[in-house]
Amino acid sequence: MTPDTPETPASGPDAPAQRPRTSILVLDDEPIVCKRLKPFFQKAGYEVEAFNLPAEALSRVEERRFDVVITDLKMQGLDGLAFLGKVKALYPDTDVIVITGFATMETARESFRKGVFDFVAKPFKLAKILDGVRRIEKERGLVP
Amino acid sequence: MPFSVLFKKFKSILERNNAILELIADMGDKLGGDYVYDRQYIFDSCEKLGDQVFKLVSDLSLLCQRKNVALFNTFERIQQQIQAELAGRRALSRPDHILPLAELTHDLADEGGNKMANVGDIRNILGFTVPEGFVITAGAYFEVMERAGLRQQAAETTRRLCDSQGAELAAEAERLGRTIREMPLPKGLARAIEQAAKRLSEGGRYLLAVRSSAWGEDGESSFAGMYESVLGVAPGDILAAYRRVLASLFCEEALRYRLHREQCGEEPAMAVGVMRMVEATVSGGLYTYAPLEEQDQAMVVSAAWGLGKPIVDGTAETDTYLVGREPPHTLISSDIAAKTTMLCLDPAGGTSTCDVPPPERDAPCLSAGQLDRLARTAMALERFFKRPLDVEWALTDADELVILQARPLSIRPRYCALSADAADAAGDAPVLLSGRGITAMGGVSSGPVHLVTEGQDLSDFPYGAILVARHSSPRYAKVMPKCRGIITDVGSATGHMATIARELRVPTLVGAGSATRTLRQGQEITLDADHIIVYEGFVEALCRNELVREDVFEESWEYRTLKRVLRHISPLTLLDPKADSFRPEGCKTFHDIARYVHQRAVDKLISLSETHQELTKGARKLATQLPLGLTVIDVEGGLDPAAGNDATEDDIRCRPLRAILDGMNATGMWETAPVAVDMSSFMSSVTRTLSADMAHPAAMGRNLAVISKEYLNLHLRLGYHFTVVDAFLGGSVNDNVIFFRFMGGVTDFTRRSRRATLVAAVLEHFDFVAEIKGDMVMGRVKKHPTRAMLDKMFMLGGLIGYTRQLDAKLDSDEAGQRHLELFLNRIAAVRET
Numbered sequence: 001m002t003p004d005t006p007e008t009p010a011s012g013p014d015a016p017a018q019r020p021r022t023s024i025l026v027l028d029d030e031p032i033v034c035k036r037l038k039p040f041f042q043k044a045g046y047e048v049e050a051f052n053l054p055a056e057a058l059s060r061v062e063e064r065r066f067d068v069v070i071t072d073l074k075m076q077g078l079d080g081l082a083f084l085g086k087v088k089a090l091y092p093d094t095d096v097i098v099i100t101g102f103a104t105m106e107t108a109r110e111s112f113r114k115g116v117f118d119f120v121a122k123p124f125k126l127a128k129i130l131d132g133v134r135r136i137e138k139e140r141g142l143v144p
Numbered sequence: 145m146p147f148s149v150l151f152k153k154f155k156s157i158l159e160r161n162n163a164i165l166e167l168i169a170d171m172g173d174k175l176g177g178d179y180v181y182d183r184q185y186i187f188d189s190c191e192k193l194g195d196q197v198f199k200l201v202s203d204l205s206l207l208c209q210r211k212n213v214a215l216f217n218t219f220e221r222i223q224q225q226i227q228a229e230l231a232g233r234r235a236l237s238r239p240d241h242i243l244p245l246a247e248l249t250h251d252l253a254d255e256g257g258n259k260m261a262n263v264g265d266i267r268n269i270l271g272f273t274v275p276e277g278f279v280i281t282a283g284a285y286f287e288v289m290e291r292a293g294l295r296q297q298a299a300e301t302t303r304r305l306c307d308s309q310g311a312e313l314a315a316e317a318e319r320l321g322r323t324i325r326e327m328p329l330p331k332g333l334a335r336a337i338e339q340a341a342k343r344l345s346e347g348g349r350y351l352l353a354v355r356s357s358a359w360g361e362d363g364e365s366s367f368a369g370m371y372e373s374v375l376g377v378a379p380g381d382i383l384a385a386y387r388r389v390l391a392s393l394f395c396e397e398a399l400r401y402r403l404h405r406e407q408c409g410e411e412p413a414m415a416v417g418v419m420r421m422v423e424a425t426v427s428g429g430l431y432t433y434a435p436l437e438e439q440d441q442a443m444v445v446s447a448a449w450g451l452g453k454p455i456v457d458g459t460a461e462t463d464t465y466l467v468g469r470e471p472p473h474t475l476i477s478s479d480i481a482a483k484t485t486m487l488c489l490d491p492a493g494g495t496s497t498c499d500v501p502p503p504e505r506d507a508p509c510l511s512a513g514q515l516d517r518l519a520r521t522a523m524a525l526e527r528f529f530k531r532p533l534d535v536e537w538a539l540t541d542a543d544e545l546v547i548l549q550a551r552p553l554s555i556r557p558r559y560c561a562l563s564a565d566a567a568d569a570a571g572d573a574p575v576l577l578s579g580r581g582i583t584a585m586g587g588v589s590s591g592p593v594h595l596v597t598e599g600q601d602l603s604d605f606p607y608g609a610i611l612v613a614r615h616s617s618p619r620y621a622k623v624m625p626k627c628r629g630i631i632t633d634v635g636s637a638t639g640h641m642a643t644i645a646r647e648l649r650v651p652t653l654v655g656a657g658s659a660t661r662t663l664r665q666g667q668e669i670t671l672d673a674d675h676i677i678v679y680e681g682f683v684e685a686l687c688r689n690e691l692v693r694e695d696v697f698e699e700s701w702e703y704r705t706l707k708r709v710l711r712h713i714s715p716l717t718l719l720d721p722k723a724d725s726f727r728p729e730g731c732k733t734f735h736d737i738a739r740y741v742h743q744r745a746v747d748k749l750i751s752l753s754e755t756h757q758e759l760t761k762g763a764r765k766l767a768t769q770l771p772l773g774l775t776v777i778d779v780e781g782g783l784d785p786a787a788g789n790d791a792t793e794d795d796i797r798c799r800p801l802r803a804i805l806d807g808m809n810a811t812g813m814w815e816t817a818p819v820a821v822d823m824s825s826f827m828s829s830v831t832r833t834l835s836a837d838m839a840h841p842a843a844m845g846r847n848l849a850v851i852s853k854e855y856l857n858l859h860l861r862l863g864y865h866f867t868v869v870d871a872f873l874g875g876s877v878n879d880n881v882i883f884f885r886f887m888g889g890v891t892d893f894t895r896r897s898r899r900a901t902l903v904a905a906v907l908e909h910f911d912f913v914a915e916i917k918g919d920m921v922m923g924r925v926k927k928h929p930t931r932a933m934l935d936k937m938f939m940l941g942g943l944i945g946y947t948r949q950l951d952a953k954l955d956s957d958e959a960g961q962r963h964l965e966l967f968l969n970r971i972a973a974v975r976e977t
Contacts, residue, residue: 030182032702037180043588043689044675101184123174123181126583127676 026050027057028072054078073100169917176637177586214728241284257357257415277419292327317396324391341382354385424538427452433532447509450486471608473519573679584642587651588690589628590670616641629671764791782851798851800871807941810974887920898954
């Protein structure tokens, strides 16, 4: 087998300038959520990193900024609210979408107070979360 | 007990019944590809549902003032089955340790192991030929190890090795393996295995292949070549071969592999497949993606005379063919080797190497026709498993193609790797349809559009095309193995066709609106069902991406578990209240219990009102021209106080009931002509456990309306249809509400869904928010002025009358459209008079 070489992108006078991909971090301790969201967003043209462990996600956001963070609220080891607080403290212009199976008015209010962009109750439709991300891109001017 | 208390219970039963049906429909919806849900959702839903059903049973108990032990027992039994499913792996759903291959699919992957479950899918879902055989389950493994006192030892050895990072590994593995090879087997199991082997070999006529099928093998981890397969086993030697395969679970390589992949924490288990050896004239392997850069769109076939083992081992001279992945699967190149020896079956048991007769040495093993057959079969397998595959196959004397096994290709060709440019490639392709529709089955596929019209003969459906049709139909099941995707303008994710598409994993989009008008016959398209987009042309990058998904959703624990628990929840098997089986003991699912309780509650309220008129005061049999058999319970002001025991329509003061009866009485709305039910519809009705004479008005039984001046709760069973109307009209505008639910039907699923579509269209025409779930239609409308709401009740009366048995007439989609217009015209006419 030949080693991997990147495919050459289409070039020429008419080739559009490469726009950076919108980056997304997904954090959910239920593996199925990451396993479904990651390929879904990748196929839709996003750059995605997904984590099951809050600690790993935390150290990753300390390393780099993401345009969008999608996080569960109730996880072993770390509260999603604390995580989103951390993200917002590091990067105020990162937008966070909270996904949770335990949606109460209380948690919803608390997350919005912490600057959450959207609040999606589990189970959710794939189209719905994609829609949320697209609204963020529009508002942030990430898409033309 | 005062009637008011009993009535309250009755109302709570009705509400709970609705809540339960909606919960069940909601869970069913989640099997479609549209939703992301986790295990918590499954646990929560089951808990909520169990709670509601338990309370429903308790309510009935109170209403009927008896203990109702049998129904509680039934509830408990079903609840336990669900709990067992939720408890996961250890709760193997098949207690029998020997599972015929004919009964094995991926739903039983825990019992049969991944490898044999794949073979089961190939045989039972895709319909290809595989060798006859059976599986000795993972459950059997646990029993064997437990009885021999080795389960503990195996677990400890594994843990110790993990802790010590594998020092002593070789010696420990050898010791454990030897113990297992020599261990005694439980007598019952040993006898069962021997008998099954004897039957399979037809008393020694065939030799057997005994193959490993461990948990996880050929799944996310391949364990390729680590576990043992014993070929050419005589039935008398089956037990020794079984033990050898079991022992290989702890061979040094497998232990190292688990250690390396950090799988030490998971308990391993070995299911074992026993299959007839195929007397192959030609055998070989096939990679659906050739691991060659310049041939990225090819598959590669290796073939040799005789049995396939030397090919897999790489010890034999083989012919190599490169074949196109896309139809018509053109032969790109062939390399014919000089094949001097081949592996043959030794009639005495085992295999031996023989010479290839000289004329065949330099001849190609495969003809063009055989290659084409292989290529089509392999692509069907790849589409199903959604991964590039390594397929082992054999051709028999009778030129029959037999699939021996299919495993994910562990060497992924370069072009197959997830490329970051996939999205860009898709981004440039013109979008034909986007954003409208429901994903019944996720995935990406491409091919030419094949438009299918109602009633069209499907026998010439082209191989590799994408089926595009106005309505979904279970008729398409026939061509699903040939087709790469399905798009329909109208349809539901819980419908019958969607279920089959998920079984066969054909990417399917329903309710896409205008697909039949937008897409042209023969047009090359790429369907991305996950993102609800249809692109023009062949978007290769997207299709390739499909094959490198980290996870196939339908193989996930969550999907399989939801599907399994739903088997104890959603099927309705208890339909006919007159049947002997209509008893608590006859309930097989939660849906059955809800149906049973509902029927008993209605009966109870009617009988209470008949025998205790002093309790219910306002209860009357309503005398009307309509064959409704309607009992009316007046809670407050719904009937003229002067009315006698035989109330007539004139005595009704309940405005919603008056309006609905007017609608039913309106000229031409009550369909009285007998309906001819054709044979296939009739047969399908029989399987739905209803008797045909139920359609007769005299046999319709008793129906119930609970009324007050402003309120109506109407339960109608008209033949095969169950209709519920719940309305409050005449207070303030904000309180005005009508709920309508309709389900059932005498005919096959297609016609019933056509009627559901028709009913929903009518409801929407009259401002209802309508929803179809399976063959249930629900509609809700709120907060219109009372006059307008009464008009809607009138319409509902007409609709109930008009659609009664109408499904039998809906033999085509055009008929559905015709009847919709007919009804709207008629109702408009009678409203004007």
